[in-house]
Amino acid sequence: MVTGIVDEITLDIEYYLQELESRNQLNNKKIVLFGAGKYSHNLYKILENYGYSVFSVIDNNKILSNHKMEKNRICHTSRFFEKYDDNYIFLIASSYYDEMKSQLETHGYIENIHIFNMAKIEKADMWHLLNDTRMEECRINMEEGRKLHKWLLKKYGNYIKIMINSSNSIGDVYIMGFYIKEYLKSHKNCLFIYGSLKTKRLADELGFEKTLYLSMEKIHILLLYARVCSYDKVNIELLHTDWGSQFCIWGKMLYYAKYIWMEHCRELFELPENIKPKVQHIHVLSNIDEIFKTYKLCEKRTVVLSPEAQTLPLLSDEFWCSLAKRLINIGYCVCTNIGSNKEKVIDGTIPLLIKLNDFNKFIEKAGFFIGLRSGLCDLLCDSSCKKIVLYNNQGTYNAFSLKAMGFNKGLSEYIVWEENEQDILKKIVQELTVSDYIS
Amino acid sequence: MMTDEEFSLKLKEMEAGYQLWKNLIVKYNLSQDDYVIAFPHRENLINKYGFSHLKQFITYKHARRILILSVENNHILEQIYSEMDKEKILIEMMSEEEMDGLVTCYSINTLSSHFIMMSLTKPYGRYGDKILQKGITLDEVVTVGIYQMTEKEIFDKSKN
Numbered sequence A: 001m002v003t004g005i006v007d008e009i010t011l012d013i014e015y016y017l018q019e020l021e022s023r024n025q026l027n028n029k030k031i032v033l034f035g036a037g038k039y040s041h042n043l044y045k046i047l048e049n050y051g052y053s054v055f056s057v058i059d060n061n062k063i064l065s066n067h068k069m070e071k072n073r074i075c076h077t078s079r080f081f082e083k084y085d086d087n088y089i090f091l092i093a094s095s096y097y098d099e100m101k102s103q104l105e106t107h108g109y110i111e112n113i114h115i116f117n118m119a120k121i122e123k124a125d126m127w128h129l130l131n132d133t134r135m136e137e138c139r140i141n142m143e144e145g146r147k148l149h150k151w152l153l154k155k156y157g158n159y160i161k162i163m164i165n166s167s168n169s170i171g172d173v174y175i176m177g178f179y180i181k182e183y184l185k186s187h188k189n190c191l192f193i194y195g196s197l198k199t200k201r202l203a204d205e206l207g208f209e210k211t212l213y214l215s216m217e218k219i220h221i222l223l224l225y226a227r228v229c230s231y232d233k234v235n236i237e238l239l240h241t242d243w244g245s246q247f248c249i250w251g252k253m254l255y256y257a258k259y260i261w262m263e264h265c266r267e268l269f270e271l272p273e274n275i276k277p278k279v280q281h282i283h284v285l286s287n288i289d290e291i292f293k294t295y296k297l298c299e300k301r302t303v304v305l306s307p308e309a310q311t312l313p314l315l316s317d318e319f320w321c322s323l324a325k326r327l328i329n330i331g332y333c334v335c336t337n338i339g340s341n342k343e344k345v346i347d348g349t350i351p352l353l354i355k356l357n358d359f360n361k362f363i364e365k366a367g368f369f370i371g372l373r374s375g376l377c378d379l380l381c382d383s384s385c386k387k388i389v390l391y392n393n394q395g396t397y398n399a400f401s402l403k404a405m406g407f408n409k410g411l412s413e414y415i416v417w418e419e420n421e422q423d424i425l426k427k428i429v430q431e432l433t434v435s436d437y438i439s
Numbered sequence B: 001m002m003t004d005e006e007f008s009l010k011l012k013e014m015e016a017g018y019q020l021w022k023n024l025i026v027k028y029n030l031s032q033d034d035y036v037i038a039f040p041h042r043e044n045l046i047n048k049y050g051f052s053h054l055k056q057f058i059t060y061k062h063a064r065r066i067l068i069l070s071v072e073n074n075h076i077l078e079q080i081y082s083e084m085d086k087e088k089i090l091i092e093m094m095s096e097e098e099m100d101g102l103v104t105c106y107s108i109n110t111l112s113s114h115f116i117m118m119s120l121t122k123p124y125g126r127y128g129d130k131i132l133q134k135g136i137t138l139d140e141v142v143t144v145g146i147y148q149m150t151e152k153e154i155f156d157k158s159k160n
Helices: A005-023 A038-049 A097-105 A123-127 A130-157 A170-186 A197-206 A214-231 A259-267 A288-294 A318-328 A356-366 A375-379 A394-400 A423-433 B004-027 B047-054 B054-061 B075-079 B096-108 B129-130 B138-146 B151-158
Strands: A030-034 A056-059 A074-076 A088-092 A115-116 A161-165 A190-195 A211-213 A235-237 A302-306 A335-336 A350-352 A367-372 A386-391 A411-415 B034-039 B066-073 B088-093 B114-115
Touching: A005 A038, A005 A115, A030 A038, A038 A088, A056 A235, A088 A097, A088 A197, A097 A115, A115 A394, A115 B066, A123 B088, A130 A214, A130 B004, A161 A170, A161 A214, A170 A197, A170 A259, A197 A211, A197 A214, A197 A356, A211 A350, A214 B004, A214 B096, A259 B114, A288 A356, A302 A318, A356 A367, A356 A375, A356 B047, A386 A394, A386 A423, A411 A423, B004 B088, B004 B096, B034 B047, B034 B096, B047 B054, B047 B075, B047 B138, B054 B066, B066 B096, B075 B088, B088 B096, B129 B138
Parallel strands: A030 A056, A030 A088, A056 A074, A088 A115, A161 A190, A161 A235, A190 A211, A302 A335, A302 A367, A335 A350, A367 A386, A386 A411, B034 B066, B034 B114, B066 B088
Antiparallel strands: none
């Protein structure tokens, strides 16, 4: 969005970094990045390129605690400042440099000894996020959006209702599938657009009759066109919350209790409250027995660990490794579910690339699933296997709890903090030790 | 289907909104400690909550000045403004047409992290009205969802 500014800032950062290097000010220091924004992330990557490792990333925003910036977990300032360390060097790339500097000074750190401004970011920029260049881009995108809309009407007819799903979350599409048949009873002429082939395929399976894949770039252009021209006028609907955008209040209250995603899906389809969600089943593609045989897995004694998630920040590798080790020790076969060959495999576990369609059936046979809350958990909501779903903080639990959605079958949910990791590990192992599921 | 003429009018509205925005930045010499709050509705309960939390917002954000943008004949604003600190709170009244231009402009791109739209429905995609049906009060939507006085509220709430 503000590429020009970011590029200038990269140059700034490199300049100041070279200055620090020339004065040997980084030698034997623990580098702490204050602020977890995009400029700070930029700084992180540049430091890595220069061969420096970051000791810690800190931020005043509690919501970011436990999220990760590259390899580092973001730490809340209140915890970080508990202990003074003269070896800390605070590097800041933020428009709030002055405020951050004052905050550090109250803890005994000194500018140009411990505190360095790595990019002179003028706060005045904040009033010019929409500038002539960006306006020109928007004008072009509006024209493109109009062309794309005309093309869709030509292909699907002038009366087609275009429903855009701007999220690539399989879980969200799966939950929407609980209502789709009911919706299509009274809405015959709808086109559902998805931003990934994975979500489009899943929507096809779930009975979203007319579906189309468009790149996310095209989806954003179409949404921009619809937003400016008014959605009603162009018969386009946003089949999601747009919660990542600056407009969406729902997104800003995501971690605020009381809001249940499944109910929201019903509302997106404008269905009355008496319409109950209906779990849809998708076709199994593989021979599950064959997979069990190939990997020598034991039926009802296999745990599938799922450490990855799109929305939630990840839990530490140590947590997963320790969990895997303990489960192996009490006699389970332990696998890591990987979405692609690039994903990390938890030490000591068997990597498994399970197809989306096969997931439910596979876990049923395995008996156990332990995963960070992700779309896969939605897919298992109705499964009779033992499911342990993990969250990183109260906010994510409030927003995404499966229990709150009414799925209690075989389900335990835990919030994992750095401080309670050991307790949670014990609880999980205890659950699986005494579990009736062990035959 | 939108006609070419209607589309061309929308582009003009977007352009007018952009020019208005640029002029406001210059006219009020907006700085890093200022905030701009747009009140696009004339008669709406949200105005009342928006104003009643203004002082709290100023303290929370350490704001130097607040520029309020409002459509003309905003009666709640007229009633409350007499009691406001006029050095800290500035007001720019505008026609509905001008406000629409500004909303359109905001709907294409963030104007600033210090720009706030006091509306549950404008621009499209806010879902503020839907949240209200979920037992969340308008007061909570204004403080947490719009003013984003988040930390205290979120974490107090999540302890319950």
